[in-house]
Amino acid sequence: MKTENKHYLKTLGWKDFFDHQIENPEKDYHRIARITHEHKDHYVLMNNNGEKIIGLISGKWKKNLQEQDYPSVGDWVLTETNPTSTQIKYPSFVIEKRLIPYSQIIRRAAGTQKKAQVLASNIDIAFIVSSCNQEMDLKRIDRYIALLDTKIIKPILILNKCDLEVSFQNNHEALQKNFPQIPLILTRSDQPESLFPIQQLLTQGITSVFLGSSGVGKSTLTNLLLGDSKQLVQPIRNDDSKGRHTTTSRTLFLLPTPLGIIIDTPGLREIQLTENFHLDGPAFSDISQLALACRFSDCKHQTEPDCAVKLAVQKGEVSAQKLSHFQKLLKENQKNYHSSSQRKK
Ligand SMILES: Nc1nc2c(ncn2[C@@H]2O[C@H](COP(=O)(O)OP(=O)(O)OP(=O)(O)O)[C@@H](O)[C@H]2O)c(=O)[nH]1
Numbered sequence: 001m002k003t004e005n006k007h008y009l010k011t012l013g014w015k016d017f018f019d020h021q022i023e024n025p026e027k028d029y030h031r032i033a034r035i036t037h038e039h040k041d042h043y044v045l046m047n048n049n050g051e052k053i054i055g056l057i058s059g060k061w062k063k064n065l066q067e068q069d070y071p072s073v074g075d076w077v078l079t080e081t082n083p084t085s086t087q088i089k090y091p092s093f094v095i096e097k098r099l100i101p102y103s104q105i106i107r108r109a110a111g112t113q114k115k116a117q118v119l120a121s122n123i124d125i126a127f128i129v130s131s132c133n134q135e136m137d138l139k140r141i142d143r144y145i146a147l148l149d150t151k152i153i154k155p156i157l158i159l160n161k162c163d164l165e166v167s168f169q170n171n172h173e174a175l176q177k178n179f180p181q182i183p184l185i186l187t188r189s190d191q192p193e194s195l196f197p198i199q200q201l202l203t204q205g206i207t208s209v210f211l212g213s214s215g216v217g218k219s220t221l222t223n224l225l226l227g228d229s230k231q232l233v234q235p236i237r238n239d240d241s242k243g244r245h246t247t248t249s250r251t252l253f254l255l256p257t258p259l260g261i262i263i264d265t266p267g268l269r270e271i272q273l274t275e276n277f278h279l280d281g282p283a284f285s286d287i288s289q290l291a292l293a294c295r296f297s298d299c300k301h302q303t304e305p306d307c308a309v310k311l312a313v314q315k316g317e318v319s320a321q322k323l324s325h326f327q328k329l330l331k332e333n334q335k336n337y338h339s340s341s342q343r344k345k
């Protein structure tokens, strides 16, 4: 592909990784677009001129896809002109092909079917946001981190609402103590300069996502980065932790140059892991490091002899709660995995 053609795509997050997926770069370049928003029956895309277009996919194509192969926010696709276009406000196209992503964040969807659900594709940085008006839920953070393949997606913790002094100290210490390897950024919306460390990470072409419970301030931070109130934020909320969700779908925003890209997401009620979970990431890296020294390579750190992890717990180097949460996630995952492989039969 010509370098000048690639320039704008790179601003939109294009990586050389995708080059070989384009058969005819000179011709197909005009067909490349990125998904910014997902509706029930159509997608909103940004094309290589930064214009908003509508993308449709045929029901037949979607029916034959595995859930994790559905086009989702952050995906790159190839479009084809839509002969039956009826959209007036924005030109509409048919999505013909989804390019294989270099990273995905996938959870097991809530509900009885437990299908995989892609939260976002082609992500470089995941900001896991918590706030000072709720007691810190460390187990939720463990789960968010376990959704990430941290070899590709860099996790960053954000503690927002640092103006709420009552719980600032406790929450700050809890994050530092439990996730010493993960960078932590402290923010408050009345001091936009506190977002500077976020902006520094979001260089041009970097795609990031805000994850975290409802009410922690993800959309507030998105608006501050955009310098514009594009995302709805409830001005007064007394029950932030009680599940009133303001944002209801995921949206990708291109930040003003020279900054990168942010995807705002709704708070999740449940974070169930899929079989592709990542317990080797920084949330549990101490346990996985120690496990290398266990006698059995498949040690579950329960009753096995010569277990290095149990020994570390006895010595007080690893907390017993942390080990038990690790084991719970492992078990939950095996259960999910078995139920999904039975369904496939
Ligand atoms: N005191 C204080 N309040 C804040 C701060 N940041 C956000 N808020 C308030 O917190 C509430 C929730 O903010 P949102 O940005 O809607 O939270 P969200 O994470 O996007 O929530 P969902 O969309 O439901 O997932 C709003 O009333 C914000 O004004 C902050 O730094 N300090």
Ligand SMILES: [Mg+2]
Residues within 6 Å of the ligand: 218, 219, 220, 231, 232, 246, 247, 265, 266, 267
């Ligand atoms: Mg929101």
Ligand SMILES: [Zn+2]
Residues within 6 Å of the ligand: 291, 294, 295, 299, 300, 301, 302, 304, 306, 307, 308, 309, 310
């Ligand atoms: Zn062990």
